[in-house]
Amino acid sequence: MLYSELFTAHLKQLKTGELSTAVEVLIEKAFAVSRTQFWIRKNQPIRDAGGLRKFRRYFRRLLADEPLAYILKEKEFFGEKFMVTPAVLIPRPETELLVEKTLDILGKKPARILDIGAGSGNISIVVALKSRARITAVEASGPAMRVLKKNIARFGMQERVRPLAADFFPKKTRSFHAIVANPPYLSRKDWDALPPGIKCFEPRTALLAGTEGTEALKKIVARAPEYLLPGGHLLLEIGQGQLRAVRAFLKAAGLKETEHVRDYRGIARVIIACR
Numbered sequence: 001m002l003y004s005e006l007f008t009a010h011l012k013q014l015k016t017g018e019l020s021t022a023v024e025v026l027i028e029k030a031f032a033v034s035r036t037q038f039w040i041r042k043n044q045p046i047r048d049a050g051g052l053r054k055f056r057r058y059f060r061r062l063l064a065d066e067p068l069a070y071i072l073k074e075k076e077f078f079g080e081k082f083m084v085t086p087a088v089l090i091p092r093p094e095t096e097l098l099v100e101k102t103l104d105i106l107g108k109k110p111a112r113i114l115d116i117g118a119g120s121g122n123i124s125i126v127v128a129l130k131s132r133a134r135i136t137a138v139e140a141s142g143p144a145m146r147v148l149k150k151n152i153a154r155f156g157m158q159e160r161v162r163p164l165a166a167d168f169f170p171k172k173t174r175s176f177h178a179i180v181a182n183p184p185y186l187s188r189k190d191w192d193a194l195p196p197g198i199k200c201f202e203p204r205t206a207l208l209a210g211t212e213g214t215e216a217l218k219k220i221v222a223r224a225p226e227y228l229l230p231g232g233h234l235l236l237e238i239g240q241g242q243l244r245a246v247r248a249f250l251k252a253a254g255l256k257e258t259e260h261v262r263d264y265r266g267i268a269r270v271i272i273a274c275r
């Protein structure tokens with residue numbers, strides 16, 4: 001079989017054409033070649049039997065709806081490559097908005113940041129890379145913690161990002177200049193409607209908050225004032241249609257909304273408040 005035949009034969013099995021890059025990416029990984037090298041070799045027969053076996057295994061997983069990021073064990077976020085396993089949520093482009101806003105607010109001053117539900121560490125690590133802040137990255141899940149630690153080491157950020165096993169808030173700690181979180185914010189109904197690629201593979205606790213969807217947001221907002229310095233900021237990613245509910249939580253906690261940001265679909269996705 002020629003490389004080009006491998007490519008077209010497998011592409012045809014996928015439901016949509018948009019996944020052609022997925023096939024390319026799996027070829028790159030299985031045969032350890034770059035996309036350019038692959039296309040240069042396209043009319044050569046495949047001699048790498050091990051690569052072919054690997055490719056077929058990866059491809060079966062793709063057909064079974066497994067997200068490409070878990071097959072590759074890697075996802076790009078803010079231009080950086082993070083290790084991901086099914087223990088952590090796959091970083092989403094919307095969350096880059098949250099990071100951008102956090103960086104805007106921090107500027108160049110040294111600051112202490114709390115990242116609640118750090119997962120792969122994508123938010124904490126990018127903030128550390130692009131500012132002078134020190135981050136406490138809180139994660140409740142043990143398996144997710146292992147991925148978080150690996151990413152911290154991968155980026156050599158051990159001095160700046162401190163992983164901490166806790167549920168939402170640390171026990172006793174100094175106050176922070178900012179708290180940032182992309183908490184679970186799906187309702188039971190949202191969860192039921194998710195496509196299988198997400199529902200069957202990504203960690204439920206990272207996505208599903210409860211019956212309402214706003215349970216985790218409510219908990220974070222209520223306790224944020226205890227952990228924020230005066231003038232400190234709370235930055236939250238929220239779900240579609242949750243702006244009003246979160247505004248009410250902020251009001252109840254005595255925090256002032258300063259801004260909200262819409263994502264590329266026009267959905268209010270990030271809300272920022274100040275103590």
Ligand code: GLN
Binds near residue numbers: 092095182
């Ligand atoms: N902080 C991680 C992210 O934004 C994980 C968030 C989560 O697990 N809910 O991708």
